[in-house]
Amino acid sequence: MIVPATAQLAFDGSGIDGSLFTSVTGLARDTRWLNAPLELWTNLGLGVFAVLMLAGWWAARRRGMEAMTLALGAPVAVVAAFAVAEVVKKIVAEARPCRSMPHAYLVDACPGPSDYAFPSGHATVAAATVAALFLLDRRLCAIAAVFAVVEGFTRVYLGAHYPHDVLGSALVALPVAFLTSLALRRYATPLIEALGRGALRPLLIAGPGAAPQPTR
Numbered sequence: 001m002i003v004p005a006t007a008q009l010a011f012d013g014s015g016i017d018g019s020l021f022t023s024v025t026g027l028a029r030d031t032r033w034l035n036a037p038l039e040l041w042t043n044l045g046l047g048v049f050a051v052l053m054l055a056g057w058w059a060a061r062r063r064g065m066e067a068m069t070l071a072l073g074a075p076v077a078v079v080a081a082f083a084v085a086e087v088v089k090k091i092v093a094e095a096r097p098c099r100s101m102p103h104a105y106l107v108d109a110c111p112g113p114s115d116y117a118f119p120s121g122h123a124t125v126a127a128a129t130v131a132a133l134f135l136l137d138r139r140l141c142a143i144a145a146v147f148a149v150v151e152g153f154t155r156v157y158l159g160a161h162y163p164h165d166v167l168g169s170a171l172v173a174l175p176v177a178f179l180t181s182l183a184l185r186r187y188a189t190p191l192i193e194a195l196g197r198g199a200l201r202p203l204l205i206a207g208p209g210a211a212p213q214p215t216r
Contacts, residue, residue, distance in 0.1 A: 011093055013118060014100040017163045021097060022104050024156045024163070029105035035158075039107055042122060042154040048147050049078075049129040056136045065193045066185060067136060073184035074132035077177040081128035084176050085119050085169060094118040097159055106159030120161045123169035126151040131177035135185065 014021070028035060053074045060071035094117045098110035126148035133141040152166035 011095065011118075012100045013094045013162050013164065014097065018097075018101060021101070021156060021159075021162050024153075025105045025107075025159050028107055028157045028159070035107045038154045039158055042151065042158060042160075045147065045151055045154070046122065046125055049126060049144060052129060052133060052140050052144050052147075053078075056133055056140050059137060059140075066189050069185050069189045070132075070136040070181055073181055073188060074129070074136065076184060077132040077180040078125055078128040080180045081131075081173040081176040082121065082124050085121065085124040085172050088119060088168075088172055089116045089121075092116065092118045094165070097162055104159060108158040108160040117161050118165045119169035119172050120152070120155050120165045121169075122155055123148070123152045123161070123166045124173045127170040127173035128177035131174045132181050134178060135181050 053071070056074060057068075057071040060067040095113070096111060096115065096117045097104060098106050098108075099113065102110075126144070130141055130144045130148050133144050148170075152169070155161040155166055156163050
């Protein structure tokens, strides 16, 4: 069989924490009744982070323009973190576990050889949402953190990523999303204030007498 050139050049990350990876996938083998639910969750679960950001926007309508800037900036921060992670993924070019450890128990189908493992895109979105919500609402941030841990676990459980792929996602996404949110709060708030005086006011302010409240 001819191995694609991209697979030959890809970095083999199994030497980093391959044993931990097989321990988690061994758990997946022993809990096959959970395979299908977690495979469904790992993708649909990303919708939870969208719902949390939507909840942040809804609450920000009563908390002033700085909070609204953070709420509207949350998806921007997540996209920024995902973009940086994609660049890192191309630079590192780590082969997926299904290619480096094909005999491990794998629930997820093996993607193409150019779909690299480090960092995990799913875990990047999860971690970036946590960071983006940190300045906006600590309660929503805490909820997002719980779901982010679950999301990261499922990526390893299903055999799609090594544990270090998930950890690397957090190391990339958290600072990028947090700094993006800080920058948007500083530089984009005047724009949001201007929009709040126009036709978009009902989407940005809950009522004419809404008073700004401190970020929690």
